[in-house]
Amino acid sequence: MVLGVGAGPARADEAHVDGPLGSCEQLALPGPVGPPLSTYSAPNPGAGLMSLAVAEPEVQQRLPKQVDLRSERTGFNDQWSFAADGGQLYVAAPDGDSTWHRA
Incomplete structure (x- = not known):
């Protein structure tokens, strides 16, 4: 069988x-990948929440004040905390204001 006949390397x-x-060099560097000082990376992990609606007060009371463990309803990474309630997903910045926002 002959493959690539007439095709260049x-x-x-x-x-x-x-x-x-060219598109992969940043992946080898330490730290987050993306534009410098992105609103989604340090030092501003909570800046992206401004565009999301704040969860209703009764939802705020049901959601945890802090997410320390991952479960079926909660999760986190180094920039965000996540929680599910009533079929909706909510997000909060773990290092600042613990106000939940509807994702």
Whole structure:
């Protein structure tokens, strides 16, 4: 069986003019990937909440003040806390205001 007859050598990631690693170099660097000082990365982990509606007071009371463990209804990462209630997903910034917002 002959494959690639008449075709030139295969090139990885031809769409990136910087070469095959141009789109992957940031993945090898320490820290979050993305534009510097993004609203979704440190030092502003809670800045993205401003565009989300604040959860109703009765929902705020049902949701935990802090998420320390992952469960079927709660979770977290280094930037956000998550909780589910009544079929809705809520998000809060763990290092600042503990107000829940509807995602």
